[in-house]
Every structure is written in structure tokens, then in C-alpha cells.
Amino acid sequence: MSVLDVKNLHTKFYTEQGDVQAVRGASFRLEKKEVLGIVGESGSGKSQTMFSVMGLLSANGRVAEGEIYLNGENISPLAFKSHRDYEKKMESIRGNSMAMIFQDPMTFLNPVLKIGTQLMEPILNHTNLSKKEAKQRAIELMEKVGIPSPEKRINQYPFEFSGGMRQRIIIAMALACNPQVIIADEPTTALDVTIQAQVLELISNLKDEIDSSIIMITHDLGVVASICDRIAIMYGGKIVETGTDREIFYEPKHPYTIGLLSCVHNPEEEKKDLKPIPGTPPDLLNPPKGCPFVDRCEHAMRICKLQMPEEKSFSETHQCSCWLNSMPEGGASND
Amino acid sequence: MFKYTVKRALFGALTLFILATITFFLMKSIPGNPFNGDKKLSPQQLAQLNEKYHLDKPVGEQYVLYLKGLLQGDLGISIARKKNVGDIIFKCAPVTMRLGMVAFCIAIVVGITLGTISALSKKKWVSYFITFFTTLGVSVPSFLLALLLLMLFGVWLRWLPIVGLQTPKHYIMPATAIALYPISMIAKLTRSSMGEVMKQDYMVLAKSKGSSSISVIVKHGLRNALLPVVTYAGPMLAFLFSGSFVVETLFSVPGIGSEFVKSINGRDYSMIMGCTIFLGFLIITLNIITDLVSALVDPRIKLGK
Ligand SMILES: Nc1ncnc2c1ncn2[C@@H]1O[C@H](COP(=O)(O)OP(=O)(O)O)[C@@H](O)[C@H]1O
Ligand code: SF4
Ligand SMILES: [Mg+2]
Secondary structure (H helix, E strand, O other): OOOEEEEEEEEEEEEOOEEEEEEEEEEEEEOOOOEEEEEOOOOOOHHHHHHHHHOOOOOOEEEEEEEEEEOOEEOOHHHOOOHHHHHHHHHHHEOOOEEEEOOOHHHHOOOOOOHHHHHHHHHHHHOOOOHHHHHHHHHHHHHHOOOOOHHHHOOOOHHHOOHHHHHHHHHHHHHOOOOOEEEEEOOOOOOOHHHHHHHHHHHHHHHHHOOOEEEEEEOOHHHHHOOOOEEEEEEOOEEEEEEEHHHHHHOOOOHHHHHHHHHHOOOOOOOOOOOOOOOOOOOOOOOOOOOOOHHHOOOOOHHHHHOOOOEEEOOOOOEEEOHHHHOOOOOOOOO | OHHHHHHHHHHHHHHHHHHHHHHHHHHHHOOOOOOOOOOOOOHHHHHHHHHHOOOOOOHHHHHHHHHHHHHOOOOOEOOOOOOEHHHHHHHHHHHHHHHHHHHHHHHHHHHHHHHHHHHHOOOHHHHHHHHHHHHHHHHOOHHHHHHHHHHHHHHHOOOOOOOOOOOHHHHHHHHHHHHHHHHHHHHHHHHHHHHHHHOOHHHHHHHHOOOOHHHHHHHHHHHHHOHHHHHHHHHHHHHHHOOOHHHHHHOOOOOHHHHHHHHHHOOOHHHHHHHHHHHHHHHHHHHHHHHHHHHHHOOOOOOOO
16 A cells, blocks of 8 residues: 555635646655655646645645545545544644655744744654653754754754754654655755755655655756656646656656756756756646647647547556557647 | 843933933923913012022023932922922822733733734634724724713713722723724734734644644744734833823823823923923833843844844
């Protein structure tokens, strides 16, 4: 059984301009002790997919459809009788069996509470430890994520920490209760380049030490290459391709994946010659009926505009949704 | 922190000195004196009185004499009441302060509660109603509310006593009349800052740790949302401690507000000076305390920088 199994997730935001369909039928699995990378440009719905899983959507957001299985139990808000039941369940899960690491360490820590207070919170929420024991545990966690002199630092405030150190604190919070699932939402994006490498190395070392399964979100395929077992490519609120790291890097099927790869492939040969995919992601207020990538795809066919491509399997682990792969032989009419 | 406080106190003393000087000369520049209206006084008596209160001397000399007294803690004799100004203030200021403190507590508790409910309520009519109430609250003058309360609960229904401050029951009407404005201001402030805080990323992280919504709101939200309220509360308390002439007069409260206005009307020079210096001292002190409290609530505030 997968630790986490998300099926056909739809998430909408109700705004004055209309419904923003941020997630439009995303499906993925996370196996035990696995590191799954979720990659896609900014705005493709990665964060909101995870916020839906954690039940952290902002007030105007709703899960509209889909199932979210944690250890076989459906924890989608739609599976509960009332919002109160759902919140009660999620309070016991959040920070305990599922924890999240966020994108911007500068804004996700409470500026007026001591680091120790914030770090002890998940421990006090989910264990029977006393305050003193929780503090001891917090100090251990700070050591684990590489914060020097934790006994002193634990009494300081976030503004006394650098960005990299704050992100280590947020990582420590996520580790606090040995969660089964850790969701890291672009944990290095907001950091300086040198710090990025350090934090990535920390995560990569931790993943071997702990028993958690990890979802690593990024918009940079280069980041996931070194630490992920499997990779899911997300675009326009959908997972368009999934595969092992080898499958994605060496046998990419989806034109979008291929486009992303061309942005990272030759770092040694040419220094700054990245080739970003021309065009912009689809408008999620009025998402396209067919393939979300159609406006930017070199291979777009008529059917791509009309109908959502079906998912095709290339191996047990490799799936892709693109008409190029699932058209019956000779059936493509290119125009 | 200690150094900062000392520095602020010295600056405060300087401010107070300037305030006293300006008031003194302004007061003297207005034509007339305390005995003008009194027809019964003979010219000799008038001359005697003027001499007794140094009113016959040049203004510059009067000023020096006054400062000398002030440095020894002597605020002079009230011309109208023939009593030591210091004694009068020490008798009536606590009355006002007690009433002000009650109003302050009401304003803080009710204001913060209303503001928080208004910011968090999912029912639209709740926040509309609170906005209506607070908008009304900042526009209705306190004397109007005081009169309304007095008529309704004091005269017609006879539920509440209308004279003085003898029992807790006596406090209800005057305190409500004074508190309405601060309640409304605090509710508005809390509402807008709480609304802002609810959108902050750290609220999401707090929730992601498995804390209940209540604990997230109280522990992470309120603390941040109250920073602007603290900045407002200090000067507001100073304002309440200065007393309201209208409310104190309507409810026959022997407080400093009515005392101050009476002294101005009667050209009671030493009393005017005494009240001005006392209220100036209160305002300056409370501002210093506000800054110290802000620094306690928000660790990012570095005092003295
Ligand atoms: N509170 C919200 N209201 C309306 N739209 C939102 C809200 N939050 C996110 N979105 C929209 O959802 C889409 C997906 O966002 P997100 O999941 O953050 O993308 P990613 O993490 O892949 O960069 C974006 O188009 C974004 O504008
Ligand atoms: S389905 Fe069509 S438009 Fe979409 S990626 Fe494949 S070829 Fe391109
Ligand atoms: Mg994101």
C-alpha cells in the first residue's frame, strides 16, 4: 500500500474574477521511504496540490473532487461529514504523520515568538512530553539540522537567524514527530545559491537517516536529479508525466518534460544558455478543454485542443498524458 | 533598555518645561485676570490680592517665581479655591483615573473582542453589524451618548444612579460614555490588523503543526495583530486620564476634567498651570511606557535606534 495516494484531485479558488481551477485532476502515489519529486513551472498548481493534501488551503479554496489516501484512509475533506470532523482529523495528522516544509523561511516563521516556542509546538501538540522534555527534544532537532549552539539559539527570535538557518528550523519542525510523509515545497527557492546547496545537502543527508517518505517540490529539474527516486511533472493543474529519475531524464515522453530538460541539460558546456519554453502557462480561470500545453507545444495537433489526452503507460513506473503517445497508429492529423 | 528610559525621561522633562513656559505666557497674554468680574472688590482689596498672587509684578518676574516654586514641587495656591493646587490635583486626579481605568479596560476587552470577531466571522452580517457599530461609535460625541444614557437608564428607567462614583454601579454609565470611542477605534484597528495577520504565511505554518484554529489565532494571530493596538492604547489611556469635562459634569464626578475647564473659565492661573503640567506629565509618561511595552511585545523593535 502506498503511504500517500492522491486520486483525481481538483482544487478551486473562488475569486471575484471567477473560479481559479488551480488543480485539475492531479493523481500521484508516494511509496514508503521514497522521495518523489514534483516538478513544474511556477503556477502549475504544485503548492496548492500539497496545501489540499494538508488541508491548508486559504479561505477561498476548496477541494472540489478527488480522494486523498493516507495509509489507505481517505482524508479528503469530501470524505468527512462536517468541516469540524475534517479539521479534528487533520489536527491529529498535521505535524504528526504528515509535515510540511515551506518555500520562504523569511515569512513562514512567526516574527514575535521565540524559535524554541515555535519548534516545541508540534512536539507538545502530538506527544505527552513535558515542556522541559519538549525543549530538550527541540535542542536535539536543532543539532540534527546543523544549527550551532542550539541551547543559546533556542531562546532567540526569527529575526536573529539568517534565511538558511530559518529554513533549517522549519525543517527541524517538520522532523519533530517523525512523520511518515514530509512535503517540501520548494525548500531552497527563496535562498541564496550557496545556501541552496547547503540546505539541499542537509535534506539529502536526512533522507537516509529518517524513515519518512518525502515529496520534493521544485521548478528546477536540476534540484531533484540528485535526491529523487521518482519524478512527477506537473503542468496546468495536472500531472502530465511520471517516471523514475532515469525514465524522466533519459526517456522523457511529454513535450513539456523535454522542454524542461532542455533548460537544465548542459550546465557544463554552455554557461548561461538556458532555453526556456516560449509562452506562458494556461489561464486557470478558463482552462483549455484539451491538453493544457497545447498553446506552447511544437507538436500540437487538432485533437490536442479538443480533448484531454489519455494516460499511457510505458512501464510500470512510467506514465505520460500526451496525444503523441496515445494516438492510434497513423491517426494523427497534424495541422 | 534602562539607558533608553533615562534618556526618554530627560527629554520628557525638557518637553514639560517647554510646555509650562508656553502655557504660562499664553495664559498671561489673554486680557483680564481672576478678579476682573468681581464687582464687590474695592481697589485696595484688588491691589492686595494682586500683590498676594504676584500679579502686580512684571510677567518675566512672575515666570521666574513660578519656576522656582515648581522646582521645589510647589504648584502654588488656587486663586479660586484658596487651596494648594497640588492638593486639589491629588484629590481629583485619582477620581478621573479610576473612571478612566475602568473605561480603558472596557475598551480593550470589548474593542479587541469585537475587532477579532469582525475579522474572523464567516457570516457577512456579523462584520457588517460590527462595522456599523464602530463607525457610529467614532462619530457620536461622548456628551450625546452620556445624555442619552442619563435620560434612559437614569431618569426614565431609574436603573442606574446618576450622581457621583460611590459604587461600581455608578461607574457603568460614565465609563460607557467615555469608552465608546476607544472601543470603536480599537475594534477597527484590531479588525484591520487581524485581517492582515490571517493572510500571513506564519499562520499557515502554525496550522501545519497540528495546532487547533483557536490556538493558531490566539497564540500566533492576536500577538501580531495587537502590535498596532498597543501603540494606540498608551496615548488613549493618557486621553482617558485627562478626563472629560462634559461627562464629569453631567454625572457630577469630581474629576480633573471638570476641574481643569473650571479653572480656565475662572482664569485660575496657578490651577491652569498645575493641570497642564500634570496632564503633560501623564501623557509623556504613558508614551514612554507604550514604547517599552511595544518593545516587549515585538522583539524586533530595538529601543533607542
Ligand atoms: N488564494 C488563491 N486565490 C486564487 N488563486 C490562487 C490562490 N492561491 C493560488 N492560486 C492560483 O493557483 C494556481 C496554482 O498555484 P500554485 O499551486 O501556488 O502554483 P505553484 O506552486 O506550482 O507555483 C496559480 O495560478 C495561483 O494564482
Ligand atoms: S497532447 Fe498535444 S499539445 Fe499536448 S503535449 Fe502532447 S502533442 Fe503537445
Ligand atoms: Mg509554489
